[in-house]
Amino acid sequence: MLTQLGDYLQRLFDQVHLAASGSPFWHGAFSLGWGLAKFVAVILFMILNTLILVWLERKLSARIQTRLGPMRTGRPHGWLQLIADTLKLLSKEDVVPRAVDRPLFIIAPVVVFSSSILIYVVVPMGGRAIVADLDIGMLYLAAATSFTIIGLLMAGWGSNSKWSLLGAMRGAAMLISYEVPMVISVIAVVMLSGTLSTNGIVAAQSHLWHVLVQPLGFLVFLAALFAELNRVPFDLAEAESELVAGFNVEYSGLRFAFFFLAEYTNLLALAAIGVTLYFGGWQGPWLPPFAWFLIKTYAFVMLVMWIRWTLPRVRVDQLLAFGWKVLLPVSLVNLLATGLYVLLA
Amino acid sequence: MNATNLPARRTVAGEAIQNLLASRVPSARTTLRPDGELEVRVPATALVATARLLAAAEPLALNYLSCVSGVDWLERGRIEVVYTLHSMPDPAAKVSLRVETDRELGRAGVPSLTSVWPTAGYQEREVFDLFGVKFEGHPDPRRILLGESFVGHPLRKDFVDQRPPHRRVTREDYQP
Amino acid sequence: MTETTEFRPVPSDLGEHELLVNMGPSHPSTHGVLRVVLRVDGEKIVGTEPDVGFLHRCIEKICEGWTYPQIVPLTDRTDYLSPMTCELAYVTAVEKMAGIEVPERAHWLRVLMAELQRIASHLVWFGSLGNDLGATSPFIYALREREHVMDLFEAISGARLTYSYMRIGGVRKDLVPGFADKARAFLKLMPGRIREYENLFMKNAIFLARSKGVGKFSAHQAIAYGASGPVLRASGVDFDIRRDEPYAAYARFKFDVPLGENGDVYDRAVCRFGELRASLDIIGQALDGLPEGDVLVKAPKVLKLPAGDAYSRVESPRGEVGLYIVSDGGTSPYRLKWRAPSFVHLESLALMCDGYMVADVVANIAALDIVLGEVDR
Numbered sequence: 019m020l021t022q023l024g025d026y027l028q029r030l031f032d033q034v035h036l037a038a039s040g041s042p043f044w045h046g047a048f049s050l051g052w053g054l055a056k057f058v059a060v061i062l063f064m065i066l067n068t069l070i071l072v073w074l075e076r077k078l079s080a081r082i083q084t085r086l087g088p089m090r091t092g093r094p095h096g097w098l099q100l101i102a103d104t105l106k107l108l109s110k111e112d113v114v115p116r117a118v119d120r121p122l123f124i125i126a127p128v129v130v131f132s133s134s135i136l137i138y139v140v141v142p143m144g145g146r147a148i149v150a151d152l153d154i155g156m157l158y159l160a161a162a163t164s165f166t167i168i169g170l171l172m173a174g175w176g177s178n179s180k181w182s183l184l185g186a187m188r189g190a191a192m193l194i195s196y197e198v199p200m201v202i203s204v205i206a207v208v209m210l211s212g213t214l215s216t217n218g219i220v221a222a223q224s225h226l227w228h229v230l231v232q233p234l235g236f237l238v239f240l241a242a243l244f245a246e247l248n249r250v251p252f253d254l255a256e257a258e259s260e261l262v263a264g265f266n267v268e269y270s271g272l273r274f275a276f277f278f279l280a281e282y283t284n285l286l287a288l289a290a291i292g293v294t295l296y297f298g299g300w301q302g303p304w305l306p307p308f309a310w311f312l313i314k315t316y317a318f319v320m321l322v323m324w325i326r327w328t329l330p331r332v333r334v335d336q337l338l339a340f341g342w343k344v345l346l347p348v349s350l351v352n353l354l355a356t357g358l359y360v361l362l363a
Numbered sequence: 364m365n366a367t368n369l370p371a372r373r374t375v376a377g378e379a380i381q382n383l384l385a386s387r388v389p390s391a392r393t394t395l396r397p398d399g400e401l402e403v404r405v406p407a408t409a410l411v412a413t414a415r416l417l418a419a420a421e422p423l424a425l426n427y428l429s430c431v432s433g434v435d436w437l438e439r440g441r442i443e444v445v446y447t448l449h450s451m452p453d454p455a456a457k458v459s460l461r462v463e464t465d466r467e468l469g470r471a472g473v474p475s476l477t478s479v480w481p482t483a484g485y486q487e488r489e490v491f492d493l494f495g496v497k498f499e500g501h502p503d504p505r506r507i508l509l510g511e512s513f514v515g516h517p518l519r520k521d522f523v524d525q526r527p528p529h530r531r532v533t534r535e536d537y538q539p
Numbered sequence: 540m541t542e543t544t545e546f547r548p549v550p551s552d553l554g555e556h557e558l559l560v561n562m563g564p565s566h567p568s569t570h571g572v573l574r575v576v577l578r579v580d581g582e583k584i585v586g587t588e589p590d591v592g593f594l595h596r597c598i599e600k601i602c603e604g605w606t607y608p609q610i611v612p613l614t615d616r617t618d619y620l621s622p623m624t625c626e627l628a629y630v631t632a633v634e635k636m637a638g639i640e641v642p643e644r645a646h647w648l649r650v651l652m653a654e655l656q657r658i659a660s661h662l663v664w665f666g667s668l669g670n671d672l673g674a675t676s677p678f679i680y681a682l683r684e685r686e687h688v689m690d691l692f693e694a695i696s697g698a699r700l701t702y703s704y705m706r707i708g709g710v711r712k713d714l715v716p717g718f719a720d721k722a723r724a725f726l727k728l729m730p731g732r733i734r735e736y737e738n739l740f741m742k743n744a745i746f747l748a749r750s751k752g753v754g755k756f757s758a759h760q761a762i763a764y765g766a767s768g769p770v771l772r773a774s775g776v777d778f779d780i781r782r783d784e785p786y787a788a789y790a791r792f793k794f795d796v797p798l799g800e801n802g803d804v805y806d807r808a809v810c811r812f813g814e815l816r817a818s819l820d821i822i823g824q825a826l827d828g829l830p831e832g833d834v835l836v837k838a839p840k841v842l843k844l845p846a847g848d849a850y851s852r853v854e855s856p857r858g859e860v861g862l863y864i865v866s867d868g869g870t871s872p873y874r875l876k877w878r879a880p881s882f883v884h885l886e887s888l889a890l891m892c893d894g895y896m897v898a899d900v901v902a903n904i905a906a907l908d909i910v911l912g913e914v915d916r
Binding site: 079082083084085180181184188250251253327328329330331332333334335336 | 558582898
Binding site: 367369400426427428429430432433434435445447451452453454459480481482484485486489493506507508509510517518 | 591592595597599600762763764765776777778783784790848849850852859861863865873874876878882883885886915916
């Protein structure tokens with residue numbers, strides 16, 4: 019029944035595409051419209067999943083701590099809690115402290131949030147369900163994740179508070195340091211797959227998942243992932259118990275909601291990328307590809323959350339030492355080994 | 364460590380210190396209590412010398428300052444500062460070093476013992492804060508518990524609170 | 540780090556690269572209303588200065604106007620995370636000066652309650668150490684275990700935080716039926732949990748990196764700066780008031796006193812975990828050997844202490860709690876000075892933090908286990 023509907027929609031799409039390919043104007047309008055429609059669909063998907071992730075974090079952390087988590091708002095299991103929290107954040111007064119650098123202060127949350135959204139453009143969610151199957155997918159990804167640093171620094175400097183500045187400086191140092199091992203381990207995967215496009219990487223894992231061929235690379239990627247996501251054990255930019263929320267200490271209401279949601283959007287996006295790179299993306303027997311995508315991504319997300327609620331936080335000098343003195347050499351060794359393997363095999 | 368018979372061991376150590384002080388600090392008046400604690404009363408001029416002697420005494424040096432307290436003797440017009448010393452890690456020596464000073468604000472002052480026992484730092488600041496006794500030679504002579512702008516020294520027996528009465532906050536304060 | 544015992548406050552001239560950061564009274568990790576002014580050069584700390592007094596309630600002045608029995612509930616409010624020990628310190632001091640003989644059973648009950656309190660207090664220490672270092676989950680586990688102790692205390696005194704259980708002349712009430720069984724069940728439960736929590740920390744690479752070598756404090760410095768309790772023992776000085784200057788019934792108990800070596804955050808953690816186990820041991824001995832008898836002697840209705848003064852100390856989970864009471868023969872103390880270990884330890888915070896990083900300040904404060912109630916009184 020579902021496949022019949024899919025086929026019908028496919029034929030409708032093909033006919034419209036054919037009709038539009040007549041004149042360049044209509045072709046252009048069609049491409050634009052289709053692209054926008056995909057983008058809107060992804061945004062909705064992202065917002066829905068972000069809300070689910072917030073709820074999941076609360077429930078998972080509660081269960082790890084032998085608590086129950088939200089139970090009352092929306093029986094059972096408090097699924098309305100997330101809506102309630104969002105409404106609460108939206109309804110708060112928009113406080114802009116007098117001494118802040120207004121343009122930076124106001125734009126920073128937008129920059130951070132948009133850098134997370136940009137990643138969704140190349141996330142493959144099923145056979146052909148991808149916003150744009152760029153040939154340079156992974157390169158685009160490395161560029162998109164680097165935006166966060168700018169937003170972080172804008173927030174830290176613009177807040178005109180020493181604590182924000184400390185947090186932003188730490189965060190920037192951390193993000194920059196951990197980009198390098200992450201990108202190098204991604205390069206190793208790209209060499210194995212022979213293509214930079216995300217769908218291509220998924221296709222290259224049809225026989226064997228990359229995690230089995232590249233265990234070292236996966237571990238490096240996982241460690242760097244925590245740094246990119248700003249999560250414990252590497253959540254120095256906003257170390258709650260030291261810096262009282264670090265770079266976003268002066269934010270409240272909707273602006274804080276942006277940072278908060280950006281963190282979870284980023285989590286889902288990078289988890290999806292991790293699954294794409296190492297765990298075979300949307301491939302799997304019996305179930306439709308989109309279901310596999312969701313299952314694998316959520317499993318990865320729950321692994322990340324599990325680690326977050328177990329480990330303490332590292333200190334910033336230990337973090338940087340670990341990134342430069344351990345992760346970087348390991349990822350380079352991994353790259354070399356992969357290169358040799360690709361050359362000889 | 365032998366915890367049995369602590370009073371007897373303390374008495375032995377106390378007597379030794381008594382003899383030491385009798386020979387080296389003639390202006391010190393010592394009293395040995397039945398439980399072994401030695402009270403040493405010195406004038407302010409001999410305080411630092413006595414303290415150094417006690418901190419280097421053999422065989423049990425009084426190297427651990429437990430407590431610095433002020434006592435306001437209103438009728439006598441004096442404030443007494445009491446330093447309670449123990450020996451560490453064998454607590455067989457216990458001495459309370461006492462010095463008295465004039466009670467009047469501005470005249471109340473004793474030498475600081477932070478050069479002998481650094482832990483006196485915060486505790487002497489507290490005595491200054493609550494009693495008004497100045498400690499000469501203290502590296503950081505500020506108030507510690509009360510605010511910098513507080514007037515008066517509360518633990519004095521004749522202290523009267525000078526602050527204006529706390530005004531009740533009403534709705535009018537909030538209406539713009 | 541050169542070993543120094545000089546007293547060094549934060550100088551007021553600020554260098555070019557230096558920043559004065561205020562870890563304000565309202566902060567998730569300062570264990571209460573503590574303000575620490577940090578002078579930082581990037582991430583490195585160049586000067587530390589604690590600023591206290593936000594919780595000052597003039598307890599010592601109040602005591603001069605209340606009678607001796609009335610002061611017992613007030614002592615609960617100094618160190619509110621181990622009130623039993625505070626009450627014990629006070630009643631021991633008063634009984635020593637007044638010459639009141641307490642029945643043997645009351646002495647044993649006091650030891651039992653003090654050791655249960657030590658476990659509860661160290662559990663809070665463990666939880667807040669984890670929370671300050673970023674691992675929130677251990678805090679919940681620690682509070683879950685602490686609930687057992689709070690239930691026991693509630694059964695015996697009716698309150699969960701400020702008990703007013705010890706009285707001048709004994710304790711207020713004998714054990715209720717079922718207390719011993721519940722306590723023994725707790726004793727059975729705890730060793731496994733302590734092992735779990737130790738594994739969570741002592742074997743965790745991140746925790747070891749955050750705590751080994753952080754806040755080094757030598758034995759010489761510890762004695763010079765008046766450290767006591769686990770802070771002193773972590774530096775290698777073998778002194779425990781319960782064993783070396785016994786009070787209540789401690790002379791009749793056998794227990795371990797764990798020692799550290801370097802006086803860093805790790806050693807203090809080792810000492811406190813060891814004390815948790817030792818406390819369980821003592822509680823077992825107390826439950827087994829509890830003698831029969833009264834729990835409260837009839838103290839005179841109007842209690843007057845003879846003129847004179849005395850200093851008396853006990854071993855609280857934080858260190859040496861000392862009471863210096865001066866009496867002029869009346870019904871209230873002429874002067875009551877509360878020697879609080881946290882107040883004295885705060886002075887050495889500067890020594891422990893200078894040269895380290897901002898994140899280490901938090902670890903050091905957590906390892907010192909400061910309670911602002913007794914710092915400010």
